[in-house]
Amino acid sequence: MTFAIVVHGGAGAIDGERLELMQEGCKEAALAGWQILQNGGTALDAVETAVRVLEDNPDFNAGTGSTLTADGRVEMDAGMMEGHTLNVGAVAGVECIKNPIVLARKVLESPHVLLAGRGAQQFAGEQGIALCAAEDLITERQRHNWRAAQATQGTEAGEQDEPEQRFVRRVVGPVSANQQAKGTQTRTPRPEQEDKHGTVGATALDMYGNLAAATSTGGIRNKYPGRVGDSPLVGCGFYADEYGAVSCTGHGEDFIRLMIARRAVDFVARGDTAQAAAEAAIAVLGAKAEGTGGLILLDRLGNVGYAWNSEHLARAYMIEGMDEPVAGI
Numbered sequence: 026m027t028f029a030i031v032v033h034g035g036a037g038a039i040d041g042e043r044l045e046l047m048q049e050g051c052k053e054a055a056l057a058g059w060q061i062l063q064n065g066g067t068a069l070d071a072v073e074t075a076v077r078v079l080e081d082n083p084d085f086n087a088g089t090g091s092t093l094t095a096d097g098r099v100e101m102d103a104g105m106m107e108g109h110t111l112n113v114g115a116v117a118g119v120e121c122i123k124n125p126i127v128l129a130r131k132v133l134e135s136p137h138v139l140l141a142g143r144g145a146q147q148f149a150g151e152q153g154i155a156l157c158a159a160e161d162l163i164t165e166r167q168r169h170n171w172r173a174a175q176a177t178q179g180t181e182a183g184e185q186d187e188p189e190q191r192f193v194r195r196v197v198g199p200v201s202a203n204q205q206a207k208g209t210q211t212r213t214p215r216p217e218q219e220d221k222h223g224t225v226g227a228t229a230l231d232m233y234g235n236l237a238a239a240t241s242t243g244g245i246r247n248k249y250p251g252r253v254g255d256s257p258l259v260g261c262g263f264y265a266d267e268y269g270a271v272s273c274t275g276h277g278e279d280f281i282r283l284m285i286a287r288r289a290v291d292f293v294a295r296g297d298t299a300q301a302a303a304e305a306a307i308a309v310l311g312a313k314a315e316g317t318g319g320l321i322l323l324d325r326l327g328n329v330g331y332a333w334n335s336e337h338l339a340r341a342y343m344i345e346g347m348d349e350p351v352a353g354i
Contacts, residue, residue, distance in 0.1 A: 069107050106238050123162070
């Protein structure tokens with residue numbers, strides 16, 4: 026049986042200095058997931074591992090390096106799904122969690138499907154996942170972005186607590202297989218829509234024929250506190266069944282309204298190739314909404330598909346017969 030993995034590091038405008046960093050980060054994540062598959066691990070293990078690598082990489086908007094909310098906090102979302110069982114685990118609005126995807130996996134293995142906020146963090150403690158100091162998740166790049174957003178809104182950042190100062194007061198103790206896909210850029214959106222999407226994700230097919238998908242994000246920059254996008258919502262930011270597995274990135278509200286992840290897999294189920302299904306789902310996004318984004322897709326044969334209508338989609342994939350991951354932007 027063939028096996029394969031695809032990862033993404035977000036859609037949007039990526040400046041020249043970060044293009045190579047993000048491609049290399051995606052390759053590293055894909056290789057980590059590939060090694061799990063090669064050693065007989067499950068698709069679920071592989072996507073969790075790959076996303077964890079991306080969460081630990083400060084160049085991506087997930088885990089360490091997540092964006093800040095309008096009031097200067099890190100609130101993260103993550104979700105994952107196993108195709109053959111339809112088991113789902115997701116968390117929303119969590120703080121002080123180094124790897125939200127690890128917590129989502131614990132939810133998947135529990136009677137729950139989605140846990141949010143304080144309840145999710147309480148569950149983390151019950152599962153032996155220690156909380157980190159919230160300021161440990163902040164990077165200088167995201168701190169700069171937060172200050173710029175405050176200034177743009179006519180608020181002097183100096184008049185407010187810096188994000189890490191707010192955080193310190195909030196910290197609590199521990200509680201296809203044989204063909205290579207070609208991505209498609211269908212439309213270049215307005216510049217002001219760009220540089221907002223940094224969700225990360227992965228899809229995998231294991232040697233047992235099982236598919237899985239996972240997505241993790243810090244959300245949109247300067248988001249309203251408590252805002253939840255598509256990333257932890259099954260069928261919207263991720264989906265997997267016996268036909269395919271999808272992870273999305275983009276303007277979450279539109280991905281929710283249109284249930285883009287589920288649509289993409291349904292296109293595979295009706296007989297579309299992985300690439301055609303990816304393109305069809307993004308075409309729906311472009312036709313019915315102003316938001317932009319992209320997605321990665323794997324079908325049950327290990328065929329790869331991806332498409333986007335933003336300026337960039339950071340991604341990498343590895344299928345049987347390849348010596349190393351192929352990355353693109």
